[in-house]
Amino acid sequence: MSVQITTLEELTSPSRAASSSLSIQEYFLNMGPQHPIAHGSLRLLLVLDGEIVREVIPVPGFVHRGIEKMCEHLTCRQIVHLTDRMDYLSALSNNWCLSRTVERAAGIETNERIETVRTIVAELQRVQSHALWWGVLGMDLGALTPFLYAFRDREIISTAFEETIGARLTMNYIQPGGLMFDIHPGFVARVKEVLAHMRPILDEYDALLSGNVILQERLRNVGVLPAEKALAMGCTGPVLRGSGVALDLRKAEPYGVYEKAAFDVVVGTVGDCVRMEEMRQSLGIVEQLIDSIPAGPHMTVKPAAKIKLPAGMHYGQIETPRGILGTLIVSDGKSDKPWRVHFRTPNYNNLWAVTAIAPGCKIADIIAIQASLDLVIPDIDR
């Protein structure tokens, strides 16, 4: 077996076109970095035969800032602000994943209050993130009103976050050893307002889009991902659960106070209604926990304390709205800066499912597939 390094040039060069089964009609089309469905900068190189897609070659890397290289020069606490900028729609879950890995590695204890607030805030952000997915699914398929509905509800949840966390998008709130600030006195009342508002709104979402025949026609058996193919492609989160595999880390490896809240993992057979139902489950979790936030300090480790990780590999994973985010921190035990940090991001693994689904469908179906995969590009490129 030989090691053969190819480049995109060779892949798309005319010689390849002539020699392979690429008949004369097939041509390359760039659904390139600057495209409405890209939600960022992702280039999908389509090999087209008329309107039928023969092959999709995703080319990420347009937002690759080298976060893993930067993490080697930052202490564990400084890395938290970089995790916000990877998947900015689930910034709190990203912070939580890194903080939890560091806490388990360094043996830092957190109390019940911290875990409850972390669970509540992460679940609220899951609702906010799925609301954006719902709005943008409508926008990508041509219906512009869901976008306005979705962003109205995102603003309402953002005001709840802003009051406690101070930020709208890049939170930097969950630190190794606790929370950056204690929750705002009016936080519980504000969250109750949000819950009261969001419950009827979800039925409105269903009425607006799910019942729409055009949308059903555009989405029914388009981009069907069977269960074993989804597992083989390393998909996680709503994409995997949509294919029928009930893998949800909140149940499989409970963290935070998820055992205390009763909720069920939403599993679809082939469809994609998984995220709509997950929003209701998340609201249910927040409802059960919002009244029982125990008292206690919001930080168990002094902010200035140096956190030195013992030598070895420390891996922790968490269920973000888009899938399983894993943080691997390798430390040589000598300095408080990690030797190597690797983020197993959900979007990077969900992206490649499009190469398995796409061959044979039409260009318009690619847009439906991309919208249902709900990708966030900086999370792919890091």
Add this chain to the structure above:
Amino acid sequence: MGVVLDKLPGLLEKIPGGGILVAPIDAVINWARLSSLWPLAFGTKCCAIEMLMATGGPHQDLSRFGVEVVRPSPRQADLMVVAGAIVKKTALRMRLLYEQMAEPRYVIATGSCAISGGPFMYNSYTIVRGVDQIVPVDVYVPGCPPRPEAFFWGLLMLQKMIRQGESIRRPGIRRKPVLAALPAGVTVQDIQERMRAPLEEQNVVDVAGAAAEKPWAKKVRQWVKKH
């Protein structure tokens, strides 16, 4: 400028007292441009969610300023909102998009990543530290991500610049208002008169010239020819 508008200032100068007509024409043209800015949706990162989507949402309504028509194609856009970090791979594409936009084109760099590389300034091997290495930027909106209100302030600054800064006498020459946002308490009189003239003069930008000598201008040509 168009065939007529190129020659118009010259003709009006010949007619005695014709120069007065140039100002109203400027006012009309600048008013038409600033109240119908069509942004090009070029968001790469978190700023895209704040700048292009949240501001377009119902709470912070972008259409109050006539900017809500977000065009995906550069052919129909005249305001490029750079929302998010630009890495070396994207810089080429962004410069090509800037070239493909029709004059007069404006650039707002939002977010500290676009202004100076922001949180990725150090130890990042692909980041371009500051979008003004690629395209001439008119308004910088700091923040990470900037609040929608900050983006509106930048938008109003741009509209003020268009209203005061452009004239058909010198097409493509943009005079950026130095005293656009004086810090609180500092009044014009505080800045002595001799200080103000050079500040105004030095802040005149020939957009085409500024775009030509950007480091990425040549790289884009080689890249397009190579492909």
Add this chain to the structure above:
Amino acid sequence: MMSYFFVLLCVPLAALLVFGGLAMSRMLAPHHPGDLKNSAYECGEVPIGQAWSQFTIGYYLVGLLFLVFDVDVALLYPWAIAFRQAGWTGFVEAGLFLAVLAVGLLYAWKKGALEWV
């Protein structure tokens, strides 16, 4: 004869509307063509391969069918305006006209020209 006067009036108005817009933009809009500006826009990328390539026959068929039925609708306009004066004879004639086209449509349908390959 008088009724044709309005037609004569309408033609220059239409021409003014169309060419007026074009002339305004030619006169007023800045015009600086450049090699990069004229390059093909494909989502910010440089297009791969030549645009002049053979593509499937399906597009041609759809174009043809559209042309036929578009002309058919264009011919129905005058009949629709003078519907009341034409009376029953006009109605039958239009019916016949549509029936002939319906046969063409059925033929295309049976031949599978409407299914998108």
Add this chain to the structure above:
Amino acid sequence: MGEETLIPRVLAAEPSAKVRDDAGGPSVEVAPDRLFGLMQCLRDRPDLAFDMLMAHTAVDWLEQGRFELVYILYSTVHGHGLTVCASVPRDKPVAPTLSGLWPIAHWQEREVFDLMGVLYDGHPDLRRVFLEDDWQGYPLRKDYQDSDMLELPQ
């Protein structure tokens, strides 16, 4: 399936594997040439059933002159995880590809090749995934020099 019963069965499947204790969960070290065989049986044996390659990355130990390849597996059937490590020398970093067992390995290996420079024997389409194809050098290596990169002033 608890950790204590998992490790003995993995060792039974691959006697040359050594147990590592410095990783959080159960983890095993194996030589690169035995790697494919071990992974094959880890995936196919019903009582292990690791049907998901959760993550794959490489750690550059500069002083010891080796790349340590880290594979994190997960079984949705039994719900347990395993970390498998293999070391390849730094001057000839060639490792067997696992894209035959788990298709996602195809792209995870491309990422490790792009950033770390580990070559994969038998990989169908070994290409850079993030950086431009003509990028010189592999950025995540500890001895990567780049004039454009600003160092954080200490």
